[in-house]
Amino acid sequence: MEKDLWQMIDEADAQNYGNLATHLKQDMEKSVQATVDKSPEPVRRDIGKASDTLYEKMDQFSQAEQEYAPSPETWLEYEPKHEVIKENLQNLQIVQEKTSSEQDIMTASDKTVDSFQQASIFLQTEYEKLVERERQVQREMEQIKHIIERMQEQTKGSSPENLRDLMAKGKTFISDTENLRESIHWQKPVIAAALWKEAREQVKQVYTGIQEMPDKIKTAVRDKAYSMMDQAIQKTSSIFDKGIQYLQSKKEEVLNLSPLEKRRQAVEKEQQEKLQTAEQQQSAVQRINEPEKGRTVASVQDKVSDNESNIKKPRKVLLRIESKGNVRSQEHERERSL
The missing domain is CATH 1.20.1410 (I/LWEQ domain)
Incomplete structure (x- = not known):
């Protein structure tokens, strides 16, 4: 099919x-x-x-x-x-x-x-x-937003950290779902349909999972059962978190099944292989050239050594001449003193 x-x-x-x-x-x-x-x-x-x-x-x-x-x-x-x-x-x-x-x-x-x-x-x-x-999804999304607002009002006396976590994850789930809906228009129809079907089902699951939370929190506040209120907040955060992770995993899964995505990955893989081959060839050329370079350096060093020898030899002769001149000068001075 x-x-x-x-x-x-x-x-x-x-x-x-x-x-x-x-x-x-x-x-x-x-x-x-x-x-x-x-x-x-x-x-x-x-x-x-x-x-x-x-x-x-x-x-x-x-x-x-x-x-x-x-x-x-x-x-x-x-x-x-x-x-x-x-x-x-x-x-x-x-x-x-x-x-x-x-x-x-x-x-x-x-x-x-x-x-x-x-x-x-x-x-x-x-x-x-x-x-x-689609209208059902819209209604459920609006209800989720409303539930978050109600829970925020009802849990003012709860742990600020837990409440912040709830608000952050709730907003992330909503924004991820809305962004997914916008992005599917750039996909092939089959991919878009598969992605949005997963999103619709996840919205329904999240809504079903949290729809009774405000009433539970209201009861906990009335009975001053603050630990139960914190548990309800944490459970709601967990439901949002699972929804976020599920949407992301399904998005990756569906895109990986896309022929368009497979072609893109194949092109990218081919480019990487070409780059690796070029790097290997360049490395091989460098290894081949290194002995030649070594021999060239050695040859240059030998020539430099020979030049130094040639330069030093006249210096030794000069020193011997200077030494003989000094000896004669010293003998001449002794004769005059006598």
Whole structure:
């Protein structure tokens, strides 16, 4: 199922359609036009009305996806109905070409209209489900915010540290969920749908887990059972914390399953391997050049040593000459003194 859906979406992208709904709608418009061009007036009227209703339902559902979250599985379920309509349209064309019987033509037309109506009913039902799901999430998110506010008011006498932890984690869970909702619009429909489905379910679990906490805290405050109040606060913080971690783990899991993400990781891995290979080659070249460099240095040192020897030899001769001159000068001085 997932493979087929990805194939459909990638095909729509390859043909530069804005989304799968647009692709399916344009495909249907071509089939309808090819059929009604040669149809009698009653057929054009009935098929035209039925197809317009279907287009309206397709646009309505597509708009809801843009406003809330994609639902590619709906289009996958719709596709067989789409194919049935196209088959009925083709059959209607054949009947119109082979017979002039008005009854046969209208029978084929009625069958086609019925398939249009079935598809329209399906999309209308799915639209209502989608809207209700999203409204339910919105209600639960608002309730979670309200619960946090109530707990903050009711727990003024509790541990400030526990209360700060509760507020911080509650706000983090809400912001993470809202940010996820915004970010899914940049993802492929399958990825966006999977991520938001996980988020919806987690919002429901968090809401269910904390909805009774304000009443428990109210009872604890009334009975001055402050330890129970702190326990309720800590439990609520723990529920938020688990929700935060769950959303993050599911986000990573779903993105890792994405073909787009896999391709990105493959490109990144290839680049890293090329970089490592280049570094290894450079290191090997350096190791090869090091002995040559050593020999070159040794040769230079030998030459320097020879030059130093050549320079020192005249110095020794000069010293011997200077020594002989000093001896003669000393002998001459002794003779004069005598």
